[in-house]
Structures are given as structure tokens and as C-alpha cells.
Amino acid sequence: MKIICIGRNYAAHAKELNNPVPTEPVVFLKPDTALLAKGMPFFYPSFSKDVHYEAELVVKINRVGKNISQKFAHKYYSELTVGIDFTARDLQTKYKEKGLPWERAKAFDGSAPVGKFVSKEKFQDLNDLNFSLTINGENKQQGNTTNMLFSIDAIIEYISQFFTLKIGDLIFTGTPEGVGPIFINDRFEAFIEEEKVLDLKIK
Secondary structure, three states, rough: EEEEEEEEEHHHHHHHOOOOOOOEEEEEEEEEHHOOOOOEEEEEOOOOOEHHHHHEEEEEEEOOOOOOOOOHHHHHHHEEEEEEEOHHHHHHHHHHHHHOOHHHHHHHOOOOOEOOOEEHHHHHOOOOOEEEEEEEEEEEEEEEHEEEEEOOHHHHHHHHHOOOOOOOOOEEEOOOOEEEOOOOOOOOEEEOOOEEEEEOOOO
């Protein structure tokens, strides 16, 4: 399986990092080693001193597809959750300044923990869906899919032009504004609407 991530999919987040608002999806990949085993904490990596959290809605692909039309994209996923795109911001900044790839800042081991997956049928409208992240009980990020620059189905149409989607692939759909640094002993809890889907500790 593969993890496909969409960057800068919320205009406010692009602006908070002084990035231009994209006219087409920004795509990067993470390996399966970026996932965390269920119940495991996230261990702060020794190679960074400035790891940031980015909470994102994540969809799981349930059938093989290539060149998927947006009007059929909803058939290719039935579950979703919230995941954290952990980013070594100090490394990313250094690599971006040099025009180098920044996978080392985004795709390292454990950098893509995901919560429990829930059926999309539980939610009335996936184009008006709330998700949120609290850290130590304090609300840090609040997102709604209406604010996505590219909807879930539009993302699937776009990326399936380049990558064949397979069963179990995960798509991180982008983070809203409110990202920031993490600290050892932080506790992350993420929600879709009122349902908690992720509970993660930083070690």
C-alpha cells in the first residue's frame, strides 16, 4: 500500500506558511513505514528539533482504479479517519531553500499515524464535514471539507491519472490552518464531527 498526501489544500494553511495557493493539487508520498502500529506512541525523532503536527482527513481506497472520473470517485472509498502528517519543519525549510526534495522531512518512520476508520455512511454530507484536533485537551485545529480547495472526489480523479490506486491505499487530503510544534508528553486527540477517532501520545 501507499500513502498519498495532498499539500496546501486549505487556502488559510497555505497562507500561514507563506506558500502560494495552488491551482492544482500538490502531491507527495509517504511509505508504509510512516504508519504507526495501533496503540504505539509517536517518538520524537532525534534528527529534528522542530517537528510540527498537521491534522488531516484520511480516506482509505477500497478498490483498484486508474483514471477515475470525479463522478465515480465516491465508489472507491467507504471509510475515513483523521491522520497526522508529522513534519520536521526545520529539515523541510532547509531542503526547500536549496530546491531539494523534502521526503526526509515528511516521510520518515512513524510520520503518518492514523486513527480508527469509520464508515462514510455515518455522515450526511462529506462535502460539509467537520474534523478537529485537540492537544492536551485544547482545540488546535478545526477543519471543514467545504474549505478544501480540491474535494475528496476531485483529489481521487487527479491523482489516479498518475498513480493506480489499490485497495488499502491511504489519501491524506490536506490540513487546515493551526499547525504548530509538538512536544514530548503531548496527547493528541482527533475527531470527525463528535466521534473520537485518534488518541496519540508523544514520547
